[in-house]
Amino acid sequence: MGDSSGGPASILIIDDEETILDGCRQALEKSGYTVITSSDGHEGVGLARVLKPDLAFIDLKMPGSSGMDIIDMLSREMPDMVLIVITGYASIVSAVEAMKKGAYDYLPKPFTPDQIRAVTKRGLEHRSLKKEAERLREEKERMERSFITFVSHEMRSPLVTVMQYFETLKAIAGSELSDASRDIIERCEKRLQALHDLIEHWLDLSRIQDGSFSKAQAPLVVTDVVEKSIEELSPLCQRREISLEYTPRQDAPRILGDAESLTRVFSNIIGNSTKHTPQGGKISVGIDFDEFYVYVRISDTGEGIPEDKLPFIFEPFFRVKGKEERQRGSGLGLTFVKKIMDAHMGKIEVTSKLGEGTTFVLTFPRLYEL
Amino acid sequence: MESKKKILLIDDDKDFLMATKLILEKGGYEVFLAEDGKSGLEMARKVSPDLAIIDMMMETWSEGFNVVSRLRTSETGKQIPLIMLSAVDLQGPYQSFEPPENLPTVDLVQHKPIKADELLGHISTLLKKQ
Numbered sequence A: 001m002g003d004s005s006g007g008p009a010s011i012l013i014i015d016d017e018e019t020i021l022d023g024c025r026q027a028l029e030k031s032g033y034t035v036i037t038s039s040d041g042h043e044g045v046g047l048a049r050v051l052k053p054d055l056a057f058i059d060l061k062m063p064g065s066s067g068m069d070i071i072d073m074l075s076r077e078m079p080d081m082v083l084i085v086i087t088g089y090a091s092i093v094s095a096v097e098a099m100k101k102g103a104y105d106y107l108p109k110p111f112t113p114d115q116i117r118a119v120t121k122r123g124l125e126h127r128s129l130k131k132e133a134e135r136l137r138e139e140k141e142r143m144e145r146s147f148i149t150f151v152s153h154e155m156r157s158p159l160v161t162v163m164q165y166f167e168t169l170k171a172i173a174g175s176e177l178s179d180a181s182r183d184i185i186e187r188c189e190k191r192l193q194a195l196h197d198l199i200e201h202w203l204d205l206s207r208i209q210d211g212s213f214s215k216a217q218a219p220l221v222v223t224d225v226v227e228k229s230i231e232e233l234s235p236l237c238q239r240r241e242i243s244l245e246y247t248p249r250q251d252a253p254r255i256l257g258d259a260e261s262l263t264r265v266f267s268n269i270i271g272n273s274t275k276h277t278p279q280g281g282k283i284s285v286g287i288d289f290d291e292f293y294v295y296v297r298i299s300d301t302g303e304g305i306p307e308d309k310l311p312f313i314f315e316p317f318f319r320v321k322g323k324e325e326r327q328r329g330s331g332l333g334l335t336f337v338k339k340i341m342d343a344h345m346g347k348i349e350v351t352s353k354l355g356e357g358t359t360f361v362l363t364f365p366r367l368y369e370l
Numbered sequence B: 001m002e003s004k005k006k007i008l009l010i011d012d013d014k015d016f017l018m019a020t021k022l023i024l025e026k027g028g029y030e031v032f033l034a035e036d037g038k039s040g041l042e043m044a045r046k047v048s049p050d051l052a053i054i055d056m057m058m059e060t061w062s063e064g065f066n067v068v069s070r071l072r073t074s075e076t077g078k079q080i081p082l083i084m085l086s087a088v089d090l091q092g093p094y095q096s097f098e099p100p101e102n103l104p105t106v107d108l109v110q111h112k113p114i115k116a117d118e119l120l121g122h123i124s125t126l127l128k129k130q
Helices: A018-030 A041-051 A067-077 A092-100 A113-176 A179-209 A222-239 A259-276 A307-312 A333-343 B014-026 B037-047 B063-072 B116-129
Strands: A010-014 A034-038 A055-059 A082-087 A105-108 A218-221 A243-247 A254-257 A282-289 A293-300 A347-353 A357-365 B006-010 B030-034 B051-055 B082-086 B108-111
Touching: A010 A018, A010 A041, A018 A034, A018 A113, A034 A041, A041 A055, A041 A067, A055 A067, A055 A113, A067 A082, A067 A092, A082 A092, A082 A113, A092 A105, A105 A113, A113 A179, A113 B014, A113 B116, A179 A333, A218 A222, A218 A259, A222 A243, A222 A254, A222 A259, A222 A282, A222 A293, A254 A259, A254 A357, A259 A282, A259 A293, A259 A333, A259 A357, A307 A347, A333 A347, B006 B014, B006 B037, B014 B030, B014 B116, B030 B037, B037 B051, B037 B063, B051 B063, B051 B116, B063 B082, B082 B116, B108 B116
Parallel strands: A010 A034, A010 A055, A055 A082, A082 A105, A243 A282, B006 B030, B006 B051, B051 B082, B082 B108
Antiparallel strands: A218 A254, A282 A293, A293 A357, A347 A357
C-alpha cells in the first residue's frame, strides 16, 4: 500500500489465463490491495486508462494482442504507473526488451502468492520513492526560484536606496562637506558597490543554473560582441592610463551564442585586467579563427597570477590577493565567465607569468554554415 | 521669472522617494510624490506634471508598466516625457520577469541607483525637447 493518496494501492492484472487472474487476485487482495483483472489486452488498456492503477501486471503472450505493445503504450501514456511483465517462459530476452520499453520488473510463471506479493511490494515502493524524489526536486526548484526573487527584490532594493541616499547627500551637501566626511562617504559607496556587484553576480550565476542563459543563443559574430565590451571598458582604461589595443577582425565566422552574456564575459576579463595592470601598461584583445574554432585572446602586461593559484581562479569566492583594497572583486566574476563558456560549449584557458602578465584565450565552436 | 517645472515621482520605496526628491529639488524642480500606481495617476491628473519618473517594479512586477500605459493614454500624460526606473538589468535574461506585450514607450530607462548629475542632465534634455 504505497499509494500517497492514502487508500489501498490499486493493481491491474492483464492475463488471458483465468486461473492466473484468480490466483493473483486472491494473493493480492489478501494483502489489502484493490485488484482489477482483465483477460483481454484491449480491455486491459481501456481499464488502465480509466482507472489509472498504481501498478499493472501484463502477460507478454496473449492471443490477439502483444504484451510488449501494451507496455510500450502504457509507459508512454502513464509514466507514473509501475509496469511488471509476466512471462510464460522465463525468457530473459523478452523480459529485457519489456524493461527497455518501460517495465520496472518481471515475474516468471509459475509463481507463488508470496512471490507476486514480494514483486508488488517492491514495485510500489519504487513508485513511492520515485514520486517522493520528484516532489523533493520540485520543492527544491521552487525554493531556488523564490530565493532568487527574494534576493533580487528584498536585498537589492534597500541597498540601492542606501546608495541613492549617499548620492543625494553628495549632491545636496557637496560643498559643505569636509574632506574627511567626503572620504568617508566615498569609502561607504565603494563597499556598497562591492555588495551590489556581489548580489548581481550571484543572481547571474543562479540564472545560468536554471538554464535561462542558454535559451537565448543565436548566431552572432564574436567581433561585434568584443567591440561592445571594448567600448564599455575603454573609458576606464583611459582613466587608469592603460592602453587598450584591439585588432578588429571583420571576417570572423559566426558562432552560436547569447550576445548579452558574452558581452559580460569579455567585459569581465578585460575589467579584471584593468585591475591588475599598472599605469602605463597594456591590454591587447585579438580575434582569430581556424576551420573549427573562433578564438578571443585577451592579454595584459599586469602583475600576473602565481602558478599555484592558476587552477583555482574559476572557483567561487577565490581571489588572488591584490596589492590594494580597491582590487577586491565579488569573487564570482570568473566563476560566471566559466559557466557562460560552458553554456556555449566553449573553453577558457589562462596562462600567466608573475610580473609579466596574463593571457586568457576563449575558444568557441564555429557555427557550421554551408 | 518662469515658474518651476513640475516632476511627478512614483515609487513604492519611501526612502528612495525622499532621496530622489532632494536631488530633483536641488535641480530646481517642484516635486510631487506618490507611493503607488493608483495615487500616482490621481496626482498626475491633479498637478499636470511636466515630466514623470516611474519605478518599474512596485507591488507587482508590472505595476510601473501599467502606470506608464495609463499615463500615455490620458490627457495629462500623453505628451510629457516619462522616465522609468529599474533595479533590474532588463537587457539580461531575467527569469521571473516577463515584460508585458506591447511595451508602452518611455523616453528613458535608468537603473537604480541614479547619479544625481546624470539624472538632472537627462531631465533637462528631455524637457528642452518639449
